[in-house]
Amino acid sequence: MYLDVNPELCTGCSLCEAFCSFRREKAIWPTKSCISVLKYEREALYIPFTCQQCEKAICAEVCPVQAIKRNAHTRAWEIDANKCMGCKMCVASCPLGGVAFDPHRGRAFKCDLCGGDPECVKVCAPGALKLVKGPEVVLAKRRRVTQNMLHLLQNWGVETHV
Amino acid sequence: MRYLIIGNSAAGVTAAEAIRKIDTKGEITIVSDEPYPAYSRIFITNVLAGKARPENILMRPPGFYEEFQIKAVLGQKVVQIDPANHEAYLEKGAVLTFDRLLLATGASPQLPSVPGSGLRGITGMRTLADALEVAKRIEDTPGLPVVVVGGGLVSLKVTEALIGRGGEATLIVKSPQVLSQMLDERAAGIIQRRMADAGVTIRLGCDLRAYEGEGELEAVYLEDGQEIAARLAIVAKGVRPNLELAQGAGLHVNQGIVVNPYQETSREGIYAAGDVAEAYDPVRQQGSVNAMWPNAVFQGEAAGLNMAGQRVACRPGTRVNAASFLGLQAASVGRVRPLDGDEEEVVVNREGYYHKLVFREEFLVGAVIVGDIRSIGHYRWLIAEQKPAHFLRRELGRKIYNFSAYRLQVAPWCREA
Numbered sequence: 195m196y197l198d199v200n201p202e203l204c205t206g207c208s209l210c211e212a213f214c215s216f217r218r219e220k221a222i223w224p225t226k227s228c229i230s231v232l233k234y235e236r237e238a239l240y241i242p243f244t245c246q247q248c249e250k251a252i253c254a255e256v257c258p259v260q261a262i263k264r265n266a267h268t269r270a271w272e273i274d275a276n277k278c279m280g281c282k283m284c285v286a287s288c289p290l291g292g293v294a295f296d297p298h299r300g301r302a303f304k305c306d307l308c309g310g311d312p313e314c315v316k317v318c319a320p321g322a323l324k325l326v327k328g329p330e331v332v333l334a335k336r337r338r339v340t341q342n343m344l345h346l347l348q349n350w351g352v353e354t355h356v
Numbered sequence: 357m358r359y360l361i362i363g364n365s366a367a368g369v370t371a372a373e374a375i376r377k378i379d380t381k382g383e384i385t386i387v388s389d390e391p392y393p394a395y396s397r398i399f400i401t402n403v404l405a406g407k408a409r410p411e412n413i414l415m416r417p418p419g420f421y422e423e424f425q426i427k428a429v430l431g432q433k434v435v436q437i438d439p440a441n442h443e444a445y446l447e448k449g450a451v452l453t454f455d456r457l458l459l460a461t462g463a464s465p466q467l468p469s470v471p472g473s474g475l476r477g478i479t480g481m482r483t484l485a486d487a488l489e490v491a492k493r494i495e496d497t498p499g500l501p502v503v504v505v506g507g508g509l510v511s512l513k514v515t516e517a518l519i520g521r522g523g524e525a526t527l528i529v530k531s532p533q534v535l536s537q538m539l540d541e542r543a544a545g546i547i548q549r550r551m552a553d554a555g556v557t558i559r560l561g562c563d564l565r566a567y568e569g570e571g572e573l574e575a576v577y578l579e580d581g582q583e584i585a586a587r588l589a590i591v592a593k594g595v596r597p598n599l600e601l602a603q604g605a606g607l608h609v610n611q612g613i614v615v616n617p618y619q620e621t622s623r624e625g626i627y628a629a630g631d632v633a634e635a636y637d638p639v640r641q642q643g644s645v646n647a648m649w650p651n652a653v654f655q656g657e658a659a660g661l662n663m664a665g666q667r668v669a670c671r672p673g674t675r676v677n678a679a680s681f682l683g684l685q686a687a688s689v690g691r692v693r694p695l696d697g698d699e700e701e702v703v704v705n706r707e708g709y710y711h712k713l714v715f716r717e718e719f720l721v722g723a724v725i726v727g728d729i730r731s732i733g734h735y736r737w738l739i740a741e742q743k744p745a746h747f748l749r750r751e752l753g754r755k756i757y758n759f760s761a762y763r764l765q766v767a768p769w770c771r772e773a
Contacts, residue, residue: 225728234747243734255657256650258366258396258415279408281398282678285730286687287650289737294730295678297685 196247204322206240210314217313228305245292245305253284270307357382363460364388367630367656374660376424384426391431400487405517437605456663463595463631472567478589503586507534510592530563538677543710597632612645617669619659629655639674639690672740687729689736691722720745
């Protein structure tokens with residue numbers, strides 16, 4: 195499973211942030227949300243940044259104590275809060291800003307797909323966030339991630355340079 | 357194929373794993389002068405603080421070496437390598453042979469050579485042994501006067517650990533600010549205020565002149581003549597790569613062991629990775645030793661894959677730091693101070709919160725953050741991969757949350773949903 199993000203459909207309403215943080219903290223608290231919508235108002239472009247459950251996950255690779263492990267059921271990379279010691283190497287390494295740090299608990303946190311039923315997907319009315327299941331999507335997903343997120347930013351950066 | 361890896365930390369262990377992924381039969385040997393199974397150096401100050409035990413900071417679970425069929429030669433130092441005969445000599449006389457060699461020998465603390473530096477009670481803070489020794493010393497003698505020399509990450513972590521144990525520490529910093537490599541003046545100011553509030557004495561812009569004592573440390577003298585009573589001096593003034601083996605083998609060495617993107621040194625079959633290696637840095641546009649944990653992992657993996665016969669370039673690395681002190685998060689990547697021709701954009705600058713970006717033409721070349729640091733990884737990627745990032749400028753400030761005040765309890769209808 196992974197969250198498929200389509201920035202073309204995102205309206206920038208940020209309900210995903212609100213509900214994600216509410217599920218985790220019982221408060222609307224965007225810095226404690228696993229998803230974060232980058233807003234480029236002038237271009238009317240909104241890009242939800244969250245963990246893409248990478249095949250080759252940099253966060254898990256750099257974790258000095260191997261606290262980031264794949265959930266066998268959801269295939270989500272999950273941070274073992276008992277093992278995490280708060281060094282923030284994962285935060286510094288994820289190109290998508292997919293891992294955040296909770297200063298109150300001294301632990302990193304990230305999207306765990308809500309155990310397979312993500313809140314953000316349920317509240318995303320335009321359908322910019324979708325849960326995609328099954329192993330056959332892996333390759334398509336890779337393409338999608340690259341094209342949608344990184345490529346988009348990259349090309350767009352070139353254009354706006356003029 | 358016989359693989360010999362000298363060094364048992366981030367680069368060495370990652371390399372061994374990468375080799376094993378490809379070559380299931382080859383002999384892999386890891387040698388280290390430290391006696392412990394691989395641990396995370398990052399967390400030795402947690403051990404010092406009493407917040408972790410050595411077994412909590414292991415890099416890999418017990419049984420790792422058996423599982424990956426790695427022969428671990430621990431607590432033994434390699435004193436010389438002979439590249440022509442493919443041999444490495446251990447201190448105690450044994451000889452190890454190899455077809456491929458990885459130098460992941462890391463770095464050692466730079467101890468200033470001032471008068472009295474031979475006294476007992478002066479230590480670096482680099483190994484688990486250092487942390488355990490200092491912890492024991494402090495437990496044995498409560499109220500021991502301690503000075504911490506240096507203003508870098510390690511110094512601050514040590515200081516936080518000491519005051520967390522109820523001790524007191526004086527921090528001696530040569531630069532006019534703490535974390536001069538990692539933060540600019542304003543960001544450092546936020547950290548310094550927080551430290552002062554926590555009761556830490558910081559002496560800025562003042563270097564150490566001498567240690568004083570008879571056999572054992574009793575005091576330190578500063579450049580301005582001030583004397584500070586100290587029975588223990590913990591020195592963290594940066595590290596220098598352990599180059600002795602490479603130099604002895606005639607490898608091309610600059611600040612570190614010079615490597616290409618495949619982690620190859622100037623001699624075929626010999627590779628280097630981690631804090632000892634000097635690789636191309638896209639921000640500095642020259643070779644650079646970036647002694648950072650993630651870089652060591654990336655380089656170790658690339659080295660391992662290439663040693664086992666693949667041809668894989670390492671991810672471009674640049675300097676990135678993320679840390680928290682006394683509840684404040686701070687992070688930076690690339691240049692923290694603009695050079696000529698760079699443009700600096702301060703997005704937020706207010707009490708406890710700071711966000712600055714440094715641009716050069718359409719590229720991001722540096723960032724400093726105090727507060728929510730989650731975008732630092734994205735900035736690192738934009739910088740290291742040299743992606744155009746001009747668009748960031750026009751949106752500055754839009755995605756910066758109020759860190760302390762914005763906390764609304766949601767309406768009851770929402771709870772029921």
